[in-house]
Amino acid sequence: MSSEFVECQRGAEATLSRGTYLGKRVLLKRRPPKAYRHPHLDSALTKERTRAEARALIRARAAGVRVPTLYLVDLQRSSIYMEDVDNGITVKDYINKIQPKTEEESKLDSLMNEIGICISKLHSDGVIHGDLTTSNILVTPTSGNFGKLCFIDFGLSHTASTIEDKAVDLYVMERAMESTHSEAQRLLMRLLAGYLSHSGKAAEDVFKKLDQVRARGRKRTMVG
Amino acid sequence: MAKSFKLEAGTIHMALVRDVQNTEEIRKKIQSGDETLRACGLVRPSLILDPIQLVVAANKSLLSAQREDLTTKSVITETLYNLSPSKNIRQSLVNFGIGAGDKDVLVFVVGDDDDFRHLEAARHVISGRWVDINELEGISDKSRIKKMYDIKDTESECFDLLDSVVSRIAVKKCL
Amino acid sequence: MVVALGFEGSANKLGIGVVKDGEVLSNCRRTHITPPGEGFLPKETAKHHRDNILDLLKEALDVAKISPKEVDVICYTKGPGMGAPLVSVALVARTVAQLWDKPIVGVNHCIGHIEMGRLITKSDNPTVLYVSGGNTQVIAYSRKRYRIFGETIDIAVGNCLDRFARVLNLSNDPSPGYNIEQLAKKGKKYLPLPYVVKGMDVSFSGILSFIEERAPELLKNNEYTPEDLCFSLQETVFAMLVETTERAMAHCNSDEVLLVGGVGCNVRLQEMMGCMCSERGAKLCATDERFCIDNGAMIAHAGALLYQTAGPTPFNETTITQR
Numbered sequence A: 001m002s003s004e005f006v007e008c009q010r011g012a013e014a015t016l017s018r019g020t021y022l023g024k025r026v027l028l029k030r031r032p033p034k035a036y037r038h039p040h041l042d043s044a045l046t047k048e049r050t051r052a053e054a055r056a057l058i059r060a061r062a063a064g065v066r067v068p069t070l071y072l073v074d075l076q077r078s079s080i081y082m083e084d085v086d087n088g089i090t091v092k093d094y095i096n097k098i099q100p101k102t103e104e105e106s107k108l109d110s111l112m113n114e115i116g117i118c119i120s121k122l123h124s125d126g127v128i129h130g131d132l133t134t135s136n137i138l139v140t141p142t143s144g145n146f147g148k149l150c151f152i153d154f155g156l157s158h159t160a161s162t163i164e165d166k167a168v169d170l171y172v173m174e175r176a177m178e179s180t181h182s183e184a185q186r187l188l189m190r191l192l193a194g195y196l197s198h199s200g201k202a203a204e205d206v207f208k209k210l211d212q213v214r215a216r217g218r219k220r221t222m223v224g
Numbered sequence B: 001m002a003k004s005f006k007l008e009a010g011t012i013h014m015a016l017v018r019d020v021q022n023t024e025e026i027r028k029k030i031q032s033g034d035e036t037l038r039a040c041g042l043v044r045p046s047l048i049l050d051p052i053q054l055v056v057a058a059n060k061s062l063l064s065a066q067r068e069d070l071t072t073k074s075v076i077t078e079t080l081y082n083l084s085p086s087k088n089i090r091q092s093l094v095n096f097g098i099g100a101g102d103k104d105v106l107v108f109v110v111g112d113d114d115d116f117r118h119l120e121a122a123r124h125v126i127s128g129r130w131v132d133i134n135e136l137e138g139i140s141d142k143s144r145i146k147k148m149y150d151i152k153d154t155e156s157e158c159f160d161l162l163d164s165v166v167s168r169i170a171v172k173k174c175l
Numbered sequence C: 001m002v003v004a005l006g007f008e009g010s011a012n013k014l015g016i017g018v019v020k021d022g023e024v025l026s027n028c029r030r031t032h033i034t035p036p037g038e039g040f041l042p043k044e045t046a047k048h049h050r051d052n053i054l055d056l057l058k059e060a061l062d063v064a065k066i067s068p069k070e071v072d073v074i075c076y077t078k079g080p081g082m083g084a085p086l087v088s089v090a091l092v093a094r095t096v097a098q099l100w101d102k103p104i105v106g107v108n109h110c111i112g113h114i115e116m117g118r119l120i121t122k123s124d125n126p127t128v129l130y131v132s133g134g135n136t137q138v139i140a141y142s143r144k145r146y147r148i149f150g151e152t153i154d155i156a157v158g159n160c161l162d163r164f165a166r167v168l169n170l171s172n173d174p175s176p177g178y179n180i181e182q183l184a185k186k187g188k189k190y191l192p193l194p195y196v197v198k199g200m201d202v203s204f205s206g207i208l209s210f211i212e213e214r215a216p217e218l219l220k221n222n223e224y225t226p227e228d229l230c231f232s233l234q235e236t237v238f239a240m241l242v243e244t245t246e247r248a249m250a251h252c253n254s255d256e257v258l259l260v261g262g263v264g265c266n267v268r269l270q271e272m273m274g275c276m277c278s279e280r281g282a283k284l285c286a287t288d289e290r291f292c293i294d295n296g297a298m299i300a301h302a303g304a305l306l307y308q309t310a311g312p313t314p315f316n317e318t319t320i321t322q323r
Helices: A039-062 A091-097 A103-124 A163-178 A184-199 A201-218 B023-031 B051-066 B075-083 B089-096 B113-122 B133-139 B142-148 B161-170 C042-064 C083-099 C109-121 C157-167 C176-184 C205-220 C226-252 C267-280 C296-310
Strands: A006-010 A015-021 A024-030 A070-074 A079-083 A137-139 A149-151 B003-007 B010-018 B040-043 B105-111 B129-131 C003-008 C013-020 C023-031 C073-079 C104-108 C127-131 C136-142 C145-151 C256-260 C283-286
Touching (some): A039 A070, A039 A079, A039 B161, A091 A103, A103 A184, A163 C145, B051 B075, C003 C109, C042 C083, C073 C296, C109 C127, C109 C136, C157 C176, C176 C226
Antiparallel strands (some): A015 A024, A137 A149, B003 B010
């Protein structure tokens, strides 16, 4: 049955294939072994990430953040069979395709706002995504609108409720956006505004920590 | 009336029977290892939203059986266990198996295409109306299902209940 | 034709090199080596550089068979690095520039590593892993400039290894990292350690304190040998580096990796990186210790490139920066 799957993406960590499983159109996410890693480390990491992803997908959904439906999580094969989101494209591709002065462009702010709200929902329920990038969020665009958001790729996620974890999560997003989008700063401001609108007072502490995390990245000394 | 679904490593056949007259008798037969019913599993249809829910649970059971990694005694009990969010086997079987007073029964057989005959045979033992599987929709008790799977309003207001339930079954034993 | 003289002294290596249009004529180095269990401090390191710099300058010119007259540009490391050593080396570079009446160029240390790596390996547009005692960065070319894709959010990987070497009281000669590498080759038993990758960033301080805390007990009980611990530490931290490098490659569709910085000459790291590259059909470009470890030639080469494209640094801007 798995022979009918067609590989559509080879990431650093996992490969994605499309196919039909249990009568559904699904994405199969597989984490192949990495020969460069010590076998103990490799199997522990692979298992841990598949498990972390499964756990986070359930928790994110419970927090009201849309994620793909799961059909099978198989630790032995390090595989997850999940919903292939209809018309889903990554936010990264979506932004890159936007033409200036169109309806899509005017909705970009509200898209970023929405992303901020979703991240806040995850954080409020203790879900730290661990790898937030515009490639790990899908939109389902329909005429002039970005449609529904869907968060994916929770392999580096963990459960935590400390301010530090939340701040680092946002920092990862910030860095990823800076390296992919020309208007990163403006987009990020909208995202943080969305986060603030949902988290309220709790966001202020996270933002304060975020400032510290940013500073830390830039002032390491080499004094042993 | 009965319907079959492909699993990764086999097939599940299922049928919905309403106004069952002899629930107690059936339960006893199963417990005593009755020849005809031995291959059949009986699920409480009020806890099932859609055939896919049972399909996902059975698929997982069959894979475990192939790997000799069943948590329970058989593919049938494993499927009932996989349907349940609880880790307690007995509790799971009580919750999802049929009870004495149940009038509706979802019968299923997990195996290969050929095993459809077990469902046919069960027709002679389970006396009731064998109806279209689509009637499940009218039987399933959404508020009980929500409670059973511990699905809060934040989730159920935003998303399809079936997706929430199926996802939880998919991750069973993996967390 | 440009003959560049490069001064490097941002950490405990003092390096002076002469590069003539991408050809390394000399690349001399002295290292400030501290006793086992001790790291190098700014004050002593600066003194080491001051004590050696004039002899080393003479040596670099002699080896290159170049007289001061033939030098076209003086290049020095502007930063990042330790303040005191940077100042002492910059001071000599500035003095020589004035004495010989030559233009001067301040060079970013990281760019020095990258440009030298590109020169030696002839790599075109690589994803760069820059790993040393003070730096851990994954750098790639995106949207028309070098960008830091990932980095450590606390200590550098080299710092982590060096500090563990101190726990084991290993010699700092030729470098603590080298001695860890030699022990690790004999390690067999793998101790699971925290593995901390956050997006493309990595963190080593948790791993260090984990192993620092447990090492004395594990060694006393004979559960693990020092070799096992070095092996486990290397396997873990290098896997993190290879993973984040691979993520950056996937992100920018890059099929070349350039490994630079002192930790870049670790053969096990090169081996793991090479393995990842071959799985992806990519190419690994690595250099040896002459160019991986801080050196003067890389500053001369990067400085010459800078001089040719942007001209000299105005004398009143020939300062240093620790960051």
